[in-house]
Structure formats: structure tokens, C-alpha cells
Amino acid sequence: MAILEKKIYVGLTEETAIQLVKELAFFPIHAELTAKEIGDGNLNYVFRITDQEGGKSLIIKQALPYAKVVGESWPLTLKRSKIEADALIKHGEFVPLLVPKVYETDEDLAITIMEDLSHLKIARTGLIEGENYPKLARDIGEYIAKTLFYTSDFALHPFEKKRLVAAFSNPELCKITEDLVFTDPFFDIDTNDFEPELQSDVEAIWGNTALQIEAAKIKYSFLTEAEALLHGDLHTGSIFASEEETKVIDPEFAFYGPIGFDLGLFIANLVFQSIVRDGEQKEYILNQIEETWQVFYSVFSELWEKEGVDPFTKVSGYKESFLQKIFNDAVAFTGCELIRRTIGLSHVKDLDGIEDKEIRLAAKRKTLELGTSLILRKSDIQEIKGFISAIKEHTA
Template sequence: MTIATNQYAALTEETAIALAKSVYPFPEGAELSSREIGDGNLNYVFRITDSASGKGVIIKQALPYAKVVGESWPLTLKRAETEAAALLKHGEFAPGLVPEVYATDTDLAVTVMEDLSHLKIAREGLIAGESYPKLSSDIGEYLARTLFHTSDFALHPFEKKRLAAEFSNPELCKITEDLIFTDPFFDRETNDFEPQLRLAVEAIWNNAPLQLEAAKLKYSFLTEAEALLHGDLHTGSIFASAEETKVIDPEFAFYGPIGFDVGLFLANLIAQGITRTGEGRKVITDHIAKTWETFEGTFSALWEAEGVEAFKNTPGYREAILEKVFSDALGFAGCELIRRTIGLAHVKDLDGIEEEARRIELKKQALELGETLILNRRTIKDIGAVVRLAEGEAR
């Protein structure tokens, strides 16, 4: 459903209620409440709730600037249209793993969608020590299904190229290009880190082999239109419970290298694992292994059952593709670990550690592991080796 408007205006809690009434079948006379619950960097998020039933909807509205910086950092409103289209497209292939979209409006830059308030943001839950036994298998399946079905392995080339054009997302891609692949590897004003990390950070800036590999990974991100990516898949863009997993916020969606989504999710698991010890650490490393194993198994099954590529039965071809995805994923994971430690946008997993000495030590471990994954991504051959690295870095 499309909402009929013709002019952008930032929603308020009152106008969000009026909008919700116009697109969702609340009972006649329902008393609705509205609360702005967005804690991200780019958008407003309103929860509209029927006080009698407790049921509601979420209204997400893109702002014409980054909340994290302010009006000095303008952003395109088209990202709301991209996000809604990506939710719908990914929902075709991974039903139940993304929220249902009820309505959209291009002029208002609004998406009205399923309320997931019964779930918890996975990052927050993991930090609190909660257990999400289905998280890695659900995300592994989501990754395999969305990435396979939007690739040349499943689509006629005309349809694949049409989708690649539809999901051109240059403004938000530029954010990724800068904040993940460029700024952390140079002395840039956007970087943000404690003074105690200065020597470790300068070592990154002066590491010529590391910079070369980061440049190669950036080039891959810039040029390899392999599948429709979520584009920002971390534990803060996933709602979860013990029984359910939902992926949200694909406003960075575009056609890029398959390993990017895989790598970003693995990196955010690693960041959480670094903070844990003992059995708590094993829970996370098990998730790391299960994510890749589920992705690899599901992707392979889809390849056999639904693949349209003429070479799909050529011995070794599927294995070569998965080997490339794995190598790419490790490199992208390394870049994500580094940027989440010293770049503009950090993760609470590490920043939330109150004891300064421990926080600094764990951040150094994150940087070291990020470097290792980037430099050794072609020689690390299986997910077990990644798990061993994560276990070795955690204390």
C-alpha cells in the first residue's frame, strides 16, 4: 500500500498517529499512543500502540540528515524507498525473517511495518547475556536465501541487471566506502578512539601491506555487483528472541559482493565474543561457526535445486564461489572490526565496558584480530580456524 502525500515533513508523535490510522486497520475508536523510540544514527522510529490490545505498528521515517552529526551532514531521503523495497524483496526469499511492510510513502520517506516490540535488539540481548539459540541458523539461512536468489546464480541476467539498477544507492554506499574502507586506515577527523590506542592506531596507518589489502577490499565493494546486500547487517539491525529472528534496517541495500553481508555479521559476533570468557565465549564462537555452516549448506542446496547458471554442474565451480565468498567475508569482517573500534560509529559491546584498562585491552585485541583477518583471509581455509582465532583473542 502507498500513502497519498506530496510534501515532506518530519513526523511528530501526533502526526504519526494520524498516519497510522490511515493505513492500518485499528479498531474503530481505538485509543492510540505514540512514542519515538529510534536510537540509531539516521532516522525517526515511532511505535503506535492500541492501548486496549497492546497491538501496534512501527513507522520509520528517514531524516534529510544524519542524526549522529546533524544538518551539516545531509542525506538522501531516497534511502527510505530503498529500505522498503529491500524488505519486500528479501521477504520474498526469506519469509518470516524480515518484518512485514504495510505501507510506504516516497514523499514522506516513510515505511509502516510490523511491530517487533515483543523481540529485543540482538546486540542489547547479547550484551546482557541472553541466549538466542536460533540466531546464527536463522541469519545463515537469511543470508543464503537473499544473496543466492538475487544473484546471477538464480536470476536471468536481464532481471539481475534491472534489480542492480533499481537498488543503486550511491549516497549510502559512499558512507560505507568512507567509514569502513577508508577513514580508519588514515588519519581522518571522523576517527574516534581513546588516547591509549594511539600507538596501535598509528601502526595501522603505517602498515603498508594492510593498507594494500584494505584497498583491494574497497575495490571489491565498489565494483562487484554480485547480489542484493542488506548493506549494514550487524547485531544492532536484528531483533531476536529464543524462538524468532527478524532482520531490519536494510537502508544501505545495494548490489555488492556476497561476502560483505556475511563478513559484517561475523565481525559483530566476534566483537561480542571478545568481551566474554569461558562458556559465554563458547556460545558466541558456536554462533560464528553455525552462521557460516548454515549459509554454506543452504546456499549449496539452493545452487543444486534452483541454480540457472550453465556451469552450475561443472566440478569445483560451486566450491570456488564459496571459497571466494568465505575469503571476502573474512576481509570485510576485519575492516568492520577495525572501524567499529577506531572509526566514527562504534559498538556498545566494546564501548560499554566501564573498566578502562580492560576496555583498552579488548579494543587492542579487536584491532589485532581485524588485521589478522584482512591479511590472512586467503590462507584461512575454514570457519574452525576463525573460531580458534576468536577464542585466542578473547580473554
């Protein structure tokens, strides 16, 4: 029986992935196809299907019913596959050149068939290897500004906004973020993972009541502020890039949340690079952080002024007040991401890949110090220059 006729979830293999694309007639009937499972994430299978003669290729992404990082003891909803595909399609309405094309989806099989981006490199990998992407900050600043403005109350009729909030309800994956980003790193929780040499640094975080109170406020914002349709996991590992092109992938954590969250996560993952680089290369990354905010501010402001539908968008000073809120939120979310990627369950290769142990530990201590400072000072840092100064202060 054909795979699509069964309508029963079965994990694909390289062989059945080929069968699937043949059923869907993506390739000529006699094409010689090869399949390779290339997924390196924690939640999905990813197959690249290639026509050896024609050169055409595509990607099949299939959600797993559990987290690979833990195993079947951590079950996950397959609905996230539909949410991811729908988020790619919705965001593609506003930034079609910055997301992969979606060709086909099937909710029962939890699959999305999409454009192959293998001519690009995962931005995190390239940055770790010392590459620079001159369009990255500008493209991501535009991506965040447009996708979030156009899915907010400032651009939508209230009925449509509330329909989208319901459609993108994503409680299981939000719970992962709520735990791993905003809760576990601030307490002595078994899922935390760090070198024994950092024990005293970590205990200082666990014992810092003022920090925990601020973290609680930040988590509450994440839980309650349905401002726009977020990507939800916008780090440099969720971006393909080259010198000429940028594509954002993997929005399976998409949901309606605070606008500053996507900004904070992306900026935090540039901050890791500012910590591990020196001299001109460090300054380059700091300039990228500044440019991300400036482009976001400029594009969001222009959309607000030209396409805002809420009458209050015409009130003098409201735009500036709201953008200040986004900035302060982004500072706080940056701090949480820095801490959780250093001592929580899920780390980043930017830090963990440093071979020299003493250099690695020093970099992680700087990251924890900066993260703590950003959370505690989130309301004091009022503009991007002050944010850059805070990074330099703690990572010199």
C-alpha cells in the first residue's frame, strides 16, 4: 500500500523516503534517486533526496514522537510538524526570500517537504570556523521585524490575531522553553549540565534571590504576552547562510509570545561569538549585534508608521515606548539564553568546542557573569550602545 494512503504515522527510512517522493511525483518516474538522513538535531529526521542525473534535490523533515537527546522516555507531540510548516508558510508571506519554500505537508505522517538548502552552511558552524556573513544581521533584523509586526495586533484585525493565537498554540514545546531556558538553570535541577570547576559559579546563581526574582518576571512575560508569532528558537543553528544569502529554518517552537524573545535569542548566539573571538573579529560580531537591532528598529518603525491599523499607532511617542519595551525584553532574554546554554541541558558548540579547558572555563565564566548582569540590569540598559558596552565590560 502507498505510504500516503495508510494515514498512520510510521518513521521514515531512506528507502521509504524515496518511495514517498515518487508517490508525490516530485521527480520523473524513472529517476535514479538517493536518500541520506542528515539530521543532527534532537527532535526530527531529516532526509535529503537527490536525483543523481537531473541534479534536483529536496528535503523531507519528519517529526519524531520523542526527543532524540533523551529518548522515548521524553515523548513529544507530532503536532509540532504542522506548526513548523504553517509557521514557515505564514512567515514566508512576509519574507519569502528568507525562509525555505514548502512544497508539501502531511499532518498524519508529521512531514514537511521543502527546499534543499545544502548550498548554504549552518550559520553557527560557519561562525565557529571563523567565517563572517555580511548580510546576516541585516537579513535577520528584517526577518524579525516583518514576521513579528505583520502577525501582531498592530497589523491584524483582532479576530484574525486571535485565530492565529489559537492555531499556533504550542504548549508542549513552550514547556521545554519554560523549563530549560527560564527555570532549570536557576535551580539545582538534575537536567543541568556543567563542568565541576564551575560549581561555585553555578551555586552563586542558584543562591541569588534577586536574580531568581528577575528570571521569574522574564518567564512570566514569556508565558503571558502573546504579542506576535515568534519563531521560538531563533539561534544561529536555525539559520543557513552564505555571503549572499540567509534562510531561517526550524520554527517548530513557533507560538504567540513577546517580540523581544526572538531578538534576544539571536543576539545571545552572536554574543557567544563575541566572547570567543578577539580583536577585529570580536568587533565585527559586536557590529553585527548592533546592526541587527538597528535594522529591526528601522524596519519595524517604518511598518508601524505606514501600515499600523491600531489607532494608537498614530499617537506620538507610543512607537518609541513600545520599541523600548521590546529592547529591554530582548536584553533580558539574551541574559537567560546565555546562562542556560552554559549550564543547562542544551549547550552550544561555540563554547563547548573550545579544546583548551582553561580557556573554555574562562569563556563560560564570562558568559555567566554577562548573563547575570543583563538580567539584573535589563531596565537600566536603555539603548544598543549601552548593551554593547555591557558585553565589552564582562568579556574583555
